[in-house]
Amino acid sequence: MDEDTITTLKILIVGESGVGKSSLMLRFVDDTFDEEMAATIGVDFRVTTMNVDGNHVKLAIWDTAGQERFRTLTPSYYRGGQGIICVYDVTSRTSFDRLEHWLAEIDTYCTKSDAVKMLIGNKIDKPNHVVTREEGLHFARKHRMLFIEASAKTRDGVQDAFEELIEKILQTPGLWENNRTGFNLRRQMDNEQASSYCSC
């Protein structure tokens, strides 16, 4: 780890298929957007760094598949995760209704009880919102989550979402201070990749 990198954080993105999880990650990491993004199979993974108050924080962002049939190794996605981003699509009531399911999965598999959770209502650039901002906010408050509306397409809210999440994690020292030497990302990925791809 670089000398001025204070920690490596594992961030997970979960939510229904098609809500824009991969798009949010790619907008944040590469500042790109693809109108025809392919569905994620298993898990996709990016590493980036962020500057927080003059300190470098390395982020390992795990973008998980929304489709059940592509979620082969659910427990290992969550292992050691310090931040969890739960995404719904503001134009899809179903994606909002399924949030309870995602929270139940987080509760079951997350190994850090004080992991910071953030709710993102994505695709606010689209017309015909069926989930209001107030509903999103209410859900987030009820479940002690940070909340932001965003658009991976227009960039709205994306940087702010990641910054707020990372700041909150860093304000919870028990979550990351034992992690100063970082976990062995390469070894963990090699283990996951050995069996995370669908052979059908």
Ligand SMILES: Nc1nc2c(ncn2[C@@H]2O[C@H](COP(=O)(O)OP(=O)(O)OP(=O)(O)O)[C@@H](O)[C@H]2O)c(=O)[nH]1
């Ligand atoms: N208009 C608009 N479209 C978006 C936005 N974010 C994602 N999309 C589109 O929505 C579709 C699905 O996006 P993905 O990022 O693949 O969704 P996902 O949640 O990763 O889907 P899975 O990999 O199946 O879990 C793609 O066609 C994207 O271009 C957004 O903010 N606005």
